[in-house]
Amino acid sequence: MHFQSITLALLACSSTAFAAPTASQPYSTWMATSFQSKSQSKIDRHYVANVLYEGIQKAATLHQNASLLSYASKAISSLVVANGTLLGWDPYYYSLDDIRVGNNILYFWDSEGRKEKKYEIAATALRKQLDRYPRTPSGGFWHRDPQYKNQMWLDGIYMAETFYATYTSYFQPDNTTAWEDIARQFDLIEEHCRNKTSNLLVHGYDESKMAVWADPVTGASPHVWDRAVGWYFMALVEVLQVYPKDLLGYGRLQGYATTLAEGLKKAQDKTGGWWLVMDEPYPGMKGNYIESSATAMFTYAYLKGVRTGLLEEGYRDTAKKAYDLMLDKFVKHEKNGTLSWEGTVEVGSLSGNGSYEYYIGVPLSENDGKELSNTPTMSSVASSAAPSATGSTCSTADFTQFPTTDVACAVGGTSGVPQNYSDILKDCCKTAPVESFADNCALYCLSVDQSVADLQKCFQDGGVNAAMIFCSGNNTATATGTPDSTSNPTASGTQAGSTSAQSTGAAPAVVPTQGVSKAGLGMLVMVVVSAAFGVML
Known part of the structure; x- marks a missing residue:
């Protein structure tokens, strides 16, 4: 959360x-007031x-x-x-x-x-x-x-x-x-x-x-x-x-x-x-x-x-x-007070x-929004993120909304998916195709002929950051079919289960712009x- x-x-x-004894206020x-002074x-x-x-x-x-x-x-x-x-x-x-x-x-x-x-x-x-x-x-x-x-x-x-x-x-x-x-x-x-x-x-x-x-x-x-x-x-x-x-x-x-x-x-x-x-x-x-x-x-x-x-x-x-x-x-005491x-x-x-x-x-x-140089796994991800996904798009993407109801695992990140991750998924997914979704901010495949646990382990052994892995089903689950070729791989940005129905005290369902910056909270x-x-x- x-x-x-x-x-x-x-x-x-x-x-x-x-x-603290030196605190002036x-x-x-x-x-x-420091929060007010920062860009939000x-x-x-x-x-x-x-x-x-x-x-x-x-x-x-x-x-x-x-x-x-x-x-x-x-x-x-x-x-x-x-x-x-x-x-x-x-x-x-x-x-x-x-x-x-x-x-x-x-x-x-x-x-x-x-x-x-x-x-x-x-x-x-x-x-x-x-x-x-x-x-x-x-x-x-x-x-x-x-x-x-x-x-x-x-x-x-x-x-x-x-x-x-x-x-x-x-x-x-x-x-x-x-x-x-x-x-x-x-x-x-x-x-x-x-x-x-x-x-x-x-x-x-x-x-x-x-x-x-x-x-x-x-x-x-x-x-x-x-x-x-x-x-x-x-x-x-x-x-x-x-x-x-x-x-x-x-x-x-x-x-x-x-x-x-x-x-x-x-x-x-x-x-x-x-x-x-x-x-x-x-x-x-x-x-x-x-x-x-x-x-x-x-x-x-x-x-x-x-x-x-x-x-x-x-x-x-x-x-x-x-x-x-x-x-x-x-x-942290900033120079501007x-x-x-x-x-x-x-x-x-x-x-x-x-x-x-x-x-x-x-x-x-x-x-202050500085890049996290002391977290090499994430800095390396940011430096090689796929150019097809923008940070503003991916920062609000929901990587748990798969384009399939079958058992699958995905890799997604707020800066997109590193280009080398595509090769890792292709190696790990065996016969299952690797497809993009969430506006090209994530990749997924069905867990075909292997358990979810095995697929996750293969991702991590290949170098995927564990924080970027999302799966459906339990550890022993496997897919029952293959991906639907007609599915829209980039259409998972909406809120599943929502409806346009309205009642007093509610507005039409929208995905609001993130208010308080997650880099400044x-x-x-x-x-x-x-x-x-x-x-x-």
């Missing part, structure tokens, strides 16, 4: 009490932008910065037209990532006197989508339909449940069915993803056990990815702020939070941070590293948990150690094979964390 902007939101939740507002596109409804603007809102509110608060308010208002239509949102395209904007809408509806009817309409439309949202047989929300059928990810809990709980607290506080449903989402994650020894949780699970990475017995993914755990820890702390204490679900959620807090404290590196891939034996292994976004997320959740009485006071020291590391290692944030992994997803090689192969993002964490040591919002 994409993230570079949580930095700003997290610094907004610490106080100046923990600011609170890090939260400093980071927020217009806000969109995507979760990345909206988590960022929540950080700006928190920083502005804490430090009574009217200018910043107005900036955030106007940005959110621009997403909702007067009749309550949420621009760019399709109510019949089901992705938990698209629910996250509801938190921003509810905040300004509440803080500005609950007078803005358009916000209430838009939030209600998002809430009603959850009533018809696709679910696993056990009642869990799919992460996205149809790409991640029967899959639940830790990321999705943060995207949906924080809004679901906040909306319920405002409009349906006595709806015990809704409260039980919210707790059920956490219950399912705990049942399938929690390691009872380490107290950490793997990235997600597939209830159908059909995903290429799914454990054949439990359906769980193989690794603990730091940022997924960060999303989940924050979701627990945020939902517990509004969950009724007299309901049974409250005790369960509080237990999940305290257990995770214990596990994270044990997993904290001596430097104060946390490793990208957290499950043993990977901390310290070649390619692994201390990653900034999750380090900030954990810091935020610890501090808010301590302040609101959910966690023991002793965890403040755990957070302080992490905060000091962030200031020393991840905050602004701040930048470094060390954030660009994305983490279960759309591929979920392997260790996948996670460590994803590049880092920096606010690493600042979000720093804003929230710099407000979290005192009066946290």
Whole structure:
């Protein structure tokens, strides 16, 4: 899941009490105004932008910065037209990532006197989508339909449940069915993803056990990815702020939070941070590293948990150690007096094979947009990308939308596909033709006469970056036919499962221009964390 902007939101939740001695102003507002000074596109409804603007809102509110608060308010208002239509949102395209904007809408509806009817309409439309949202047989929300059928990810809990709980607290506080449903989402994650020894949780699970990475017995993914755990820890702390204490679900959620807090404290590196891939034996292994976004997320959740009485006071020291590391290692002081944030992994997803090689192969993002010379696999990819695909096209391509329903593997990248990868695929795909799709940003072939696992291994042995490999079917699956020669190899840029149907609170389905630059979002964490040591919002 994409993230570079949580930095700003997290610094907004610490106080100046923990600011560096040389800081000339609170890090939260400093980071927020630094973000404003960097080249960014217009806000969109995507979760990345909206988590960022929540950080700006928190920083502005804490430090009574009217200018910043107005900036955030106007940005959110621009997403909702007067009749309550949420621009760019399709109510019949089901992705938990698209629910996250509801938190921003509810905040300004509440803080500005609950007078803005358009916000209430838009939030209600998002809430009603959850009533018809696709679910696993056990009642869990799919992460996205149809790409991640029967899959639940830790990321999705943060995207949906924080809004679901906040909306319920405002409009349906006595709806015990809704409260039980919210707790059920956490219950399912705990049942399938929690390691009872380490107290950490793997990235997600597939209830159908059909995903290429799914454990054949439990359906769980193989690794603990730091940022997924960060999303989940924050979701627990945020939902517990509004969950009724007299309901049974409250005790369960509080237990999940305290257990995770214990596990994270044990997993904290001596430097104060946390490793990208957290499950043993990977901390310290070649390619692994201390990653900034999750380090900030954990810091935020610890501090808010301590302040609101959910966690023991002793965890403040755990957070302080992490905060000091962030200031020393991840905050960059620019010559023009602004701040930048470094060390954030660009994305983490279960759309591929979920392997260790996948996670460590994803590049880092920096606010200043520099090329990542310390990531040779990605720099070599960029230097030899196929000229037929443009970066602007490929940056929004969905490589999980195959032009076939048969079992297949693909290679795709935000800068296109390196020219030498075509030869690798031709060698690995045996008799299956290699075809392009996603506007020439990706190549694929059917898994003919070999399993998905064998095909993926051949790709990687040939030199394909694991982060660029996407497959359908589980590890043992094979194709049942051959590619349809009449299929359109470049027609997978649309959202499968979407429709042009409209309802109140929704706009026609469109693929919006990415708002907050994914090369400049690493600042979000720093804003929230710099407000979290005192009066946290």
